[in-house]
Structure formats: C-alpha cells, structure tokens
Amino acid sequence: MTTTTVVWLRDDLRLADNPALRHAADDGDVVVLYVLDERSDGVRPLGGAARWWLHHSLRALAAAVHDAGARLVLRRGAAVDVVPAVVTDARADAVVWNRRYGGSEREIDAAIKAWAGEHAVEAHSFAANLLHEPWTITTGAGGPFRVYSPFLRACRRAEEPRDPVPAVHRLSGPDVASDDLGDWGLHPTAPDWSAGLAAQWEPGEAGAGRRLADFVDGILAGYDTSRERPGVEGTSRLSPHLRFGEISPFQVRAAVAGASPREDRDAFLAEIHWREFNWHLLYAQPDLATVNHRAKFDGMPWRHAPADLRAWQRGRTGYPLVDAGIRQLWQTGWMHNRVRMITASFLIKNLLLDWRAGEQWFWDTLVDADAANNPANWQWAAGSGADAFPYVRVFNPVTQARKFDADGDYITRFVPELAGRSGSALHEPWGDDPPPDYPAPMIDLKDTRRRALDAYAAIGASG
Numbered sequence: 001m002t003t004t005t006v007v008w009l010r011d012d013l014r015l016a017d018n019p020a021l022r023h024a025a026d027d028g029d030v031v032v033l034y035v036l037d038e039r040s041d042g043v044r045p046l047g048g049a050a051r052w053w054l055h056h057s058l059r060a061l062a063a064a065v066h067d068a069g070a071r072l073v074l075r076r077g078a079a080v081d082v083v084p085a086v087v088t089d090a091r092a093d094a095v096v097w098n099r100r101y102g103g104s105e106r107e108i109d110a111a112i113k114a115w116a117g118e119h120a121v122e123a124h125s126f127a128a129n130l131l132h133e134p135w136t137i138t139t140g141a142g143g144p145f146r147v148y149s150p151f152l153r154a155c156r157r158a159e160e161p162r163d164p165v166p167a168v169h170r171l172s173g174p175d176v177a178s179d180d181l182g183d184w185g186l187h188p189t190a191p192d193w194s195a196g197l198a199a200q201w202e203p204g205e206a207g208a209g210r211r212l213a214d215f216v217d218g219i220l221a222g223y224d225t226s227r228e229r230p231g232v233e234g235t236s237r238l239s240p241h242l243r244f245g246e247i248s249p250f251q252v253r254a255a256v257a258g259a260s261p262r263e264d265r266d267a268f269l270a271e272i273h274w275r276e277f278n279w280h281l282l283y284a285q286p287d288l289a290t291v292n293h294r295a296k297f298d299g300m301p302w303r304h305a306p307a308d309l310r311a312w313q314r315g316r317t318g319y320p321l322v323d324a325g326i327r328q329l330w331q332t333g334w335m336h337n338r339v340r341m342i343t344a345s346f347l348i349k350n351l352l353l354d355w356r357a358g359e360q361w362f363w364d365t366l367v368d369a370d371a372a373n374n375p376a377n378w379q380w381a382a383g384s385g386a387d388a389f390p391y392v393r394v395f396n397p398v399t400q401a402r403k404f405d406a407d408g409d410y411i412t413r414f415v416p417e418l419a420g421r422s423g424s425a426l427h428e429p430w431g432d433d434p435p436p437d438y439p440a441p442m443i444d445l446k447d448t449r450r451r452a453l454d455a456y457a458a459i460g461a462s463g
C-alpha cells in the first residue's frame, strides 16, 4: 500500500532543498498544505507588506506544485485544528514539516506532534531554514550566545552545513478540498497600494533563484564596499525570499562557495550569520519583540509624541537621508541596511521614542519583516539588545548622508523635493534656499543627542 504524507509548509515555500517535501515525495503520495493561521494565540500576525508577499509567493508555489502534478491545499484557521483535519480528510499516514523556532510556533508544532502520536499518525520534522539550529551552537558553559563574534566563530567550528537537498519535480496524491487564495484577502484592495512593491519584486522560488544568480554573477564581487552605499544595488536583496523560505541558506551558501574575492564572500556570509544569530537569540528569548533584553531599559523615559512618530513614519522629518529611507520602505517594502540603522537611531535617540514603535512600523511595512531579524535589530539599535550598538553612538544623518550618499543618488530618488540639488543644498536644505515643499528639520540634532545620552545615563546603561 502507498503511504500518504501531508507536508505542512510554513516559512519554506519552495520545492528545492526542502527536506520535509523530499522525504514525503520519496515515500509515496503527498498532500502539500499551507495553513493561514491568524487565530493562534501568540503567533504574530503578518504585516501588510508581508501579506502582499505571501499572496504572490503562494500563487507561485501553487503553480509549481501544479506543474509537478499535484495541488497546493490552502486552509485557514488555527493550525492545531486544521492540520489534524487535513490529515484525517486525506487518510494520511504521516505528517511532516520543516522546523521553526519561535516560541508559539514550537508550541503549536508540539501539540500537533502529540495529536499524531495519539492517532497512530507518524510525525517527522526536519532542519531546513537555518544553517545551524539554535540549540546546536552553545557557549562553553552550554548556554546560548549573547555576542555575535563568538557565535560566528562557534558556527565556523561546528559541523559543516549539509549540501542542498535535490528539488522535487514530481508529486502525486489524493485530491483534498482547498480554499481559494483570492478569498484570503492577502492582496490589498481599496486602495491597492502594492504597485511599487510589484515593480520591485518577484515573489516565489523562481524569483529567488534569479535574484541569487544575479547576485553571484555580478554584485557579489565588490559586496564588501558597495553594500554600504544605498544609492547603488550593492546587496543581494534576498531578504524577503529568505524570510518566506523561497530559498534556503544552504542554497545561498552553496551558490557563493568558491566565489572570489574572498573578502566579499566572507562579508556576505557574515551577514547570513547575523540572521542565524538573531534566530538563536529569539529561540532563547521568544518575547524579543516586546521585552527589553536588558531589563534596565524598562526604566527608559521614552517620550509619548504621536505627532513626531507620524512625521517619522511619513518620511517628513526634514532630514533627507531619514526621509529617503522611510519613503523607500513605503514605496518598495524594503530599505537599505545602513539606512535602516540610521532611521532607527533617529527614532530611538533623536526622537526618544520607544524602539517598539519603530519595530512595529517596520513589521507592517517591510516585505522581509522577520520575527527574529526585526526585533533583534531594533533592540541592537536601541542598546537594549544582547549584542547591542554602543548607546553613546548616535548616528548623525547628515554626516552619514555625506559619507554614503554624497551625490544624493539615493536621496533624490525618494525625496523628489530635493532633485537637482547637491552639496549643502542637498544635505542641509534648510540653509539659504530651502525647498518650498520639503519640511524644515523637526528637531535639532545636537540637543536631541544630548537628551538621549542623559536618558541613557539616567537608567545606568553602559555602552
């Protein structure tokens, strides 16, 4: 008799290097399932930009599963109910998935494993989305790392990550009822604000593969320096593809292996390991998005200033690089890493607003909004995180712009009010000839820097 296995896909929307799917397809018939679980307590609901991405990624996945001979089954509801129901409907013998590392997600998976055990259904899970699962990298004392550099060294000493698993090309299985993707309302309507996202991105496994190939063939050589310049396409832009698991870090690692120059490859792999590190942190602290890693930050005198938050969210602070970054985010669902650091510093230090307000805004607007990378980076920027940015360093957005976007290629792309300007007229446009339709700076950089340092000193933060 043929075995039937339900493969429950989550943040691994791909047919290549998918160990759970590979295992099921090798074993017999397969039901490929995706569950939109917006009802489980504790699973963070996706933000708007990520919902747009998910819609298109699922559409691409459904087409790929169809081409392989099967159907992607879509169901909505609490996964603890839906997955057992689909296993029962399909009269499946087994359910498999690739592991995830958030706290609530682990609880759900454990509950389904327990259900399977009680109903004579086999349940297996696989490692697929991190090169090193969080518990496999430990300090000498056996605990989690809190500092990136020794974590990276420990990863390098650890067992070599495996090669990618061959893609699945043929699938067969029973027909199981599915929701219609269009009914899920993931794609925005009334208004449909997604044109800028669609112009920039190709969600799905094929798009991820093309992005990786373009990166390896072109941008990678020179990455170590060009990645700091927001005005050029100097990074891989793989983050949303990695976020939704349309490509795995094993595939990325294999694709860059042997690439030269070595400094560029190493710099790129170091960034991939920041992602590993942040998931390591989230595994150790599941409430990373809401709770300061360093408890003394609970006493931070954050300001309550909704109008200031709104000016930041709208890209109307009067500081060109900050506004360009925020507008890039709004228009394309992505922001360059250096500018993410600068906009975060501006919100936290110059405006003295709680990092959680910025984290939530990024969560809602980033296509790569990631349950580990977003809060960990915000806590890093605030100084409240594990391996945090020194609190005494406050990015000066004018100096940063002069250094990393001297000619204003990036700024003028997203802040058209400053088009045609250069030098001080561009970087400090509040001088002799202020642009009529661009806001004056909302705060004084020096005064607010001092205010931030006083606040940090008051809670006894050490940088």
Ligand code: FAD
Pocket: 227, 235, 236, 237, 238, 239, 240, 242, 243, 268, 271, 272, 273, 274, 275, 276, 278, 335, 336, 337, 338, 340, 341, 344, 362, 366, 368, 369, 370, 371, 373, 374, 375, 377, 378, 381
């Ligand atoms: P590349 O430079 O090509 O790097 C390759 C991959 O490495 C990225 O795709 C990403 O998976 C990983 N990576 C790179 N930098 C970092 C980093 N600092 N931390 C963790 N992983 C990294 N990244 C997200 O994926 N999701 C988020 O929600 C997110 N929020 C952030 C919030 C703030 C305040 C800051 C400062 C950074 C945030 N980042 C986040 C990290 C980083 O900005 C993005 O991963 C990067 O800009 C993505 O572009 P890329 O794929 O071209 O990166």
